[in-house]
Amino acid sequence: xxxxxxxxxxxxxxxxxxxxxxxxxxxxxxxxxxxxxxxxxxxxxxxxxxxxxxxxxxxxxxxxxxxxxxxxxxxxxxxxxxxxxxxxxxxxxxxxxxxxxxxxxxxxxxxxxxxxxxxxxxxxxxxxxxxxxxxxxxxxxxxxxxxxxxxxxxxxxxxxxxxxxxxxxxxxxxxxxxxxxxxxxxxxxxxxxxxxxxxxxxxxxxxxxxxxxxxxxxxxxxxxxxxxxxxxxxxxxxxxxxxxxx
Numbered sequence: 001x002x003x004x005x006x007x008x009x010x011x012x013x014x015x016x017x018x019x020x021x022x023x024x025x026x027x028x029x030x031x032x033x034x035x036x037x038x039x040x041x042x043x044x045x046x047x048x049x050x051x052x053x054x055x056x057x058x059x060x061x062x063x064x065x066x067x068x069x070x071x072x073x074x075x076x077x078x079x080x081x082x083x084x085x086x087x088x089x090x091x092x093x094x095x096x097x098x099x100x101x102x103x104x105x106x107x108x109x110x111x112x113x114x115x116x117x118x119x120x121x122x123x124x125x126x127x128x129x130x131x132x133x134x135x136x137x138x139x140x141x142x143x144x145x146x147x148x149x150x151x152x153x154x155x156x157x158x159x160x161x162x163x164x165x166x167x168x169x170x171x172x173x174x175x176x177x178x179x180x181x182x183x184x185x186x187x188x189x190x191x192x193x194x195x196x197x198x199x200x201x202x203x204x205x206x207x208x209x210x211x212x213x214x215x216x217x218x219x220x221x222x223x224x225x226x227x228x229x230x231x232x233x234x235x236x237x238x239x240x241x242x243x244x245x246x
Contacts, residue, residue, distance in 0.1 A: 015037075
């Protein structure tokens with residue numbers, strides 16, 4: 001039996017079905033086999049042996065895969081979907097050539113949780129730091145799949161600190177963390193430079209305390225969660241001081 005070092009997750013395929021009784025309907029495949037596919041569709045009205053056109057869609061903005069369209073036959077109907085058969089070998093090979101490109105994701109190598117941290121600089125050029133479990137860091141939270149990243153980080157800062165005029169300026173840095181022994185915990189950390197108005201600042205119970213820092217000397221007295229955070233805070237302060245002198 002094959003023993004993989006890292007766990008994997010199946011990557012479902014997004015398809016579009018075309019048939020007079022369905023119109024154009026998007027759904028997700030559950031199984032792909034040599035003979036056909038099963039697509040999830042609630043209470044389908046189509047019946048065997050109807051023919052329909054199936055287009056494999058590219059739902060990723062990263063991978064530029066082709067999107068073949070093939071004719072398939074409805075072989076079985078269930079309450080939650082349709083079993084579809086390939087009509088010929090050409091259709092099957094065309095589908096399989098694309099399906100193999102992203103057959104499975106390896107957790108910790110191909111798949112990460114995404115955590116967004118906000119390096120917030122207010123109108124006085126001070127940086128916001130928050131304390132959690134005795135260590136200081138930048139405020140942040142995990143990005144939910146499907147959320148717009150800018151809307152998510154802005155919404156988080158407004159709800160957590162009542163900040164106003166929140167503007168995502170740029171991405172300062174990214175790094176990934178994780179251990180081979182626990183790949184499910186792999187995280188991609190994204191650090192955003194955020195400009196905000198802090199005149200109405202308040203803080204929720206998420207963090208123990210907070211402080212606004214405006215000098216590198218102050219940073220030296222702070223116990224950061226990691227050296228990376230300390231260096232990043234210092235770089236941003238250095239930049240803001242240089243901009244003020246120009």
